[in-house]
Amino acid sequence: MASKISIVVVSGERERLQMAAMIASVGAVSGDEVSVFLSMNALQHFRKDAKDAAPPEGPFGKLLEQKKAPPFKQLFQNAVELGDAKIRPCSMAVDVLGVKQGDLEPWVGEPMGLTKFLSDAHGGQVWSF
């Protein structure tokens, strides 16, 4: 029943990052092959020195902060460490943002181009946030 799940994350807003992280973590620990591609406004949050929490898009995002929802970065890390998910930054976003090797969280893999992401995603589910 295992399937392939590819998740494109471009939003820098908390609700979208949270939902993407929930799907990545639960999918990965359920035996699905999960691949996450980080680009655009999402990427900045995966720098080791990212201080600010992702801004909420609406009232639910504020609730996520007030209540004890697991932080999205923790869930992405769970996806990698407990479910062997692969989280890769978009090589274009890495170049535009000027991210150096070692700037990103250690559980984020090497930059990846779109051609490779698309060929890996072929035939599986694709989600975007």
Add this chain to the structure above:
Amino acid sequence: MSERTIIDARGSFCPGPLMELIARLKFAQVGEEFEVLSTDKGSASDIPEWLNKVGHQLIDTREEGGVWHIALKKMK
């Protein structure tokens, strides 16, 4: 009844309790039993679903004063 290890995930929201359980199961022996405590109703139905999907045994679930107790055994 063999001794169960309690995983207290009260106050956490989905999928926090599931992740706490999986992190513990990873280093557990086959046959070990756990009881997850959760105040998140979604987790009370989602954890049994996950156990069924990956092949661990659900022993029982019960609710006591707003806390769900999900008992299970590691099968592989």
